[in-house]
Amino acid sequence: MDLTPKQIVAYLDDYIIGQNNAKKTIALALRNRYRRMKVEPVLQEEIMPKNILMIGSTGIGKTEIARRLAKMMSLPFVKVEASKYTEVGFVGRDVESMIRDLVYESINIVTREYEDKIKDKIQDEVHKKIIEILVPPLPDTASENAKESFIKTYNVMEKKLLDGSLDDKKIEIEVPKKAHVEILDSNMPMDMSSMQESLNKMLGGLNKDKIKKEVSIKDAKVLLRDEASSSLLDEEAIKIEAVKRAQNGGIIFLDEIDKIASGKTNQNQDPSKEGVQRDLLPIVEGSSVQTKFGQVKTDHILFIAAGAFHVSKPSDLLPELQGRFPLRVELESLDEEALYKILTNTKNSLLKQYKALLAVEEVDLEFDDSAIRAFAKYSVTANEMTEDIGARRLHTVIEKVIEDISFEADEKKGEKIIVSKDLVEEKLDEIVDNEDTARYIL
Numbered sequence: 001m002d003l004t005p006k007q008i009v010a011y012l013d014d015y016i017i018g019q020n021n022a023k024k025t026i027a028l029a030l031r032n033r034y035r036r037m038k039v040e041p042v043l044q045e046e047i048m049p050k051n052i053l054m055i056g057s058t059g060i061g062k063t064e065i066a067r068r069l070a071k072m073m074s075l076p077f078v079k080v081e082a083s084k085y086t087e088v089g090f091v092g093r094d095v096e097s098m099i100r101d102l103v104y105e106s107i108n109i110v111t112r113e114y115e116d117k118i119k120d121k122i123q124d125e126v127h128k129k130i131i132e133i134l135v136p137p138l139p140d141t142a143s144e145n146a147k148e149s150f151i152k153t154y155n156v157m158e159k160k161l162l163d164g165s166l167d168d169k170k171i172e173i174e175v176p177k178k179a180h181v182e183i184l185d186s187n188m189p190m191d192m193s194s195m196q197e198s199l200n201k202m203l204g205g206l207n208k209d210k211i212k213k214e215v216s217i218k219d220a221k222v223l224l225r226d227e228a229s230s231s232l233l234d235e236e237a238i239k240i241e242a243v244k245r246a247q248n249g250g251i252i253f254l255d256e257i258d259k260i261a262s263g264k265t266n267q268n269q270d271p272s273k274e275g276v277q278r279d280l281l282p283i284v285e286g287s288s289v290q291t292k293f294g295q296v297k298t299d300h301i302l303f304i305a306a307g308a309f310h311v312s313k314p315s316d317l318l319p320e321l322q323g324r325f326p327l328r329v330e331l332e333s334l335d336e337e338a339l340y341k342i343l344t345n346t347k348n349s350l351l352k353q354y355k356a357l358l359a360v361e362e363v364d365l366e367f368d369d370s371a372i373r374a375f376a377k378y379s380v381t382a383n384e385m386t387e388d389i390g391a392r393r394l395h396t397v398i399e400k401v402i403e404d405i406s407f408e409a410d411e412k413k414g415e416k417i418i419v420s421k422d423l424v425e426e427k428l429d430e431i432v433d434n435e436d437t438a439r440y441i442l
């Protein structure tokens with residue numbers, strides 16, 4: 001996408017407050033990638049991306065900046081905690097799994113785009129299948145009259161399927177026999193879930209048995225859609241495009257990089273940390289990783305490393321790794337004004353989300369400006385009293401104030417509820433008076 005750095009920053013400004021240096025740096029890194037694609041191929045291979053190191057405490061927008069951009073530009077994005085590779089029991093320290101996860105992401109994005117391009121065709125195919133069940137097709141020997149009336153019925157049915165008037169009617173359809181095994185739980189790390197996914201796909205491929213199932217037409221549309229889409233999509237083309245996009249547009253966010261920094265002289269020294277850095281090095285420097293969808297070259301993937309660096313320093317990383325993250329940006333902590341702006345000046349802000357949720361119950365939720373300022377103030381206090389978790393604190397603070405309103409919302413249909421400063425104080429004063437309560441509740 002050919003957005004200029006200024007346009008990228010302007011887009012980010014709608015979602016993220018402050019952090020201008022970080023926004024600029026990442027906008028430039030992405031623009032440079034675009035520029036590289038326009039350069040003649042021989043030179044293209046020579047131009048390496050400049051990876052970014054973001055320094056700043058938790059919850060201040062580091063991930064959010066990268067994730068938002070990736071989403072807006074339809075680029076595959078993966079976040080991994082670098083420290084997880086040092087955990088005891090992490091078999092083989094398989095750092096390459098991040099590349100495999102990136103390709104999975106890319107496959108998902110590209111598949112959705114391809115599906116979108118042929119969505120009308122997919123819908124026609126689904127409708128055709130449903131109509132075949134409702135009105136069995138005529139034999140070739142049918143009379144002209146019969147054929148004519150069949151076409152009429154077909155068109156009427158298609159219209160009804162489109163407007164949803166048949167949605168509640170039940171039909172019997174054939175669906176693949178469930179070849180799904182839960183081998184691992186849902187809390188497993190992403191690379192494990194990819195493993196589960198590929199296993200399921202494999203089993204699905206082996207097991208082509210189908211069973212008949214009675215479902216509503218509404219559900220049938222969804223169930224048949226997957227089948228129609230996989231029969232119409234060009235899987236090879238998707239694979240090729242997805243690998244290309246991961247290679248040239250992928251972003252890998254390496255969080256908690258400071259936790260694997262292990263200086264030769266500081267108390268942080270730990271051979272397993274250095275081992276992880278050594279394993280990361282070839283991936284960040286550029287190598288080929290074998291994935292289910294083919295070889296992926298990592299040379300042009302953009303790596304964004306992030307960490308608070310409270311204990312260690314970037315200079316505690318292996319020199320080769322430091323050299324691979326030449327763009328350094330420090331992000332500022334969020335003060336009261338920044339937190340207030342996060343609530344009032346961002347698209348899809350938390351307050352808008354709460355308002356929308358309660359609107360479902362037909363409750364009109366309003367926040368006084370002084371109440372919003374109070375949310376920001378109490379968040380800063382709680383961050384100072386306990387642990388600074390940045391903007392994440394807003395969630396717990398607001399949740400505590402809204403809790404009761406939210407619980408009773410179904411009894412308040414049609415009412416307007418105004419959250420005032422008094423209410424915020426009433427709910428929070430007692431909690432912040434006591435450090436222990438604050439630690440557990442906020």
Ligand SMILES: Nc1ncnc2c1ncn2[C@@H]1O[C@H](COP(=O)(O)OP(=O)(O)OP(=O)(O)O)[C@@H](O)[C@H]1O
Pocket residue numbers: 015016017018019057058059060061062063064065255256306342346390391392
């Ligand atoms: N500057 C900001 N502007 C708007 N929202 C923010 C900002 N900083 C944080 N947030 C909100 O807080 C949440 C957490 O922020 P984010 O995921 O970026 O943390 P982080 O800095 O990457 O920390 P960590 O490394 O611990 O994940 C985001 O989902 C976002 O909603």
